[in-house]
Amino acid sequence: MRSRLTVALGHAARLAARMRGGGSGGTAFPGLVMERTDPGFLSRTLGRLPHGVIVVSGTNGKTTTTKMVVQLLREQGLRVFTNRTGSNFVRGVLASLLTEVDAAGRLEADIAVLELDEAHAVHFVAQMPPRACLLLNVMRDQLDRFGEIDYTASLLHTIATATREVVVVNADDPRLASPDFLGDVSARTAAFGIGARLRSLFLSDDDLRSGADDAPAEGQERPAADAGAPAPRVTLEAIEGQRATVRVDGADHQVDFTIPGVHNQLNACAALEVVLEVLGDRADLPGLLATLGRVEAAFGRGEVLTLDGRPVQLSLVKNPAGFRMGLLSAAAQAQDGEAVMVAINDEYADGRDMSWLWDVDFSALRAGGVDVVTGVRCWDMALRLDYDEVGVDAVEPDLRKALDLLRQASATADRPMRVFTTYTAMLSLRAILGGLTEVEEVMS
DSSP states (O other): OHHHHHHHHHHHHHHHHHHHTTSOOOSSHHHHHHHHHOTTHHHHHHTTOTTOEEEEESSSOHHHHHHHHHHHHHTTTOOEEEOTTOOOSHHHHHHHHHTTSOTTOOOOOSEEEEEOOHHHHHHHHHHSOOSEEEEOOOOOOOHHHHOSHHHHHHHHHHHHHHOSSEEEEETTOTTTTSHHHHTTOOSEEEEEEEOGGGTTTSOOHHHHHHOTTTSOOTTOOOOOSOTTSOOOSEEEEEEETTEEEEEETTEEEEEEOSSOOHHHHHHHHHHHHHHHHHHGGGOOHHHHHHHHHHOOOOTTEEEEEEETTEEEEEEEOOSHHHHHHHHHHHHHHOSSOOEEEEEOOOSTTTOSOOGGGGGSOOGGGTTTOEEEEESTTHHHHHHHHHHTTOOEEEEOSOHHHHHHHHHHHHHHHTOOEEEEEOHHHHHHHHHHHHTTSOOOOOOO
16 A cells, blocks of 8 residues: 555656646656655565666766666566666656556566666665676766765775675776775675776776876786686677677677677676676576677767768766777777767766866867867866867857757768767757757656
8 A cells, every 4th residue: 555655646746747847857856755755665666576686886887788787688588677767866766666667566577777876876775785786887976976986986885785696896997806895795796807908998097097107008908906806707808890709708709789889898798797697597698699789879878869861979978987988989980080069067967076077188089179069168178178289169058059060060071970978968968959850768
């Protein structure tokens, strides 16, 4: 009876939010109402799942990796619940549950795969200890929220110690793979990682902080993480365009990826590792590898839309490591040049402290320049590009007007478009693009 009342209240809150928002919005508000009025709903509902809950957390790659894990499990025959809107707070999970449960609060699923913000995951695992967790990395991000990077690591450590069965970590992240992090974890530990030839490509936060003079040169090996880390079962060994060599249990496999971005090939290894651990002997490895090749980008994370008959790719950027990988992917994909826009906001969901922009090397953009810089912090971004001698054709704070300028630049030379964008700017741009072209609706 309690769950039935909670579901009814949640639907009423959703309706009220949509009416107030003119028919849109209300993604997390119903979850907030449910969280405040019935704190036990989350654990009652998810606690009935026969295969439990997988939590995915870390600084970079949560949304895309979660999507990969969900698709892998579904194509292995499991019914999967996930917070597909990308709202990764506890209230976002509850709002997503509201769209899936029946009137009595019953969820028709075998397993849940949930992307969770590092800080809010701590509250989630206190209510619902996960069966498995996948911890991707620790990078400096949203310094106004998290402060020092070791604090972020401590949040992920809380998730690990609450996990019941298996903790999967990045073997090449010096904080996640350290004895201090894993020493008091009661669940068994497993790992994914990078082959020796690619370690200079995927830099840890410590590598980025040490500066270019101390970071390994291209082709040079970077020392692996602590020797006490669990040996990675799945590793990314080589990359040649969209084709990658993925090593599983010592055997190499070729995967032709649909999803763009070298970072997403590592995310795929992370997703594969946690699925192999959860499925155990039931895992169909050839089927899983085939599924990885078909996975497409999550919204805003390398997502490719069509505008004016030309592709426009949205690349989410929110910290130095993420922006660096976005620039690398752009360099690898661009053939005849692209019309480029950079959209930088500093709303709460982006992080108020934008000083991290000064830790990104933008020299890769010098040759083609940037056509438009936009967003709340557009002038700060334009100044940063000027220091790296990157030409900027226009600075336009208004996102809609900036998108018009980008379209003009693209049409003049018939070039594809790419937008490097922070999170809230990406949401606004997708809403604008929704009136111009076909855009997948992801918000509930």
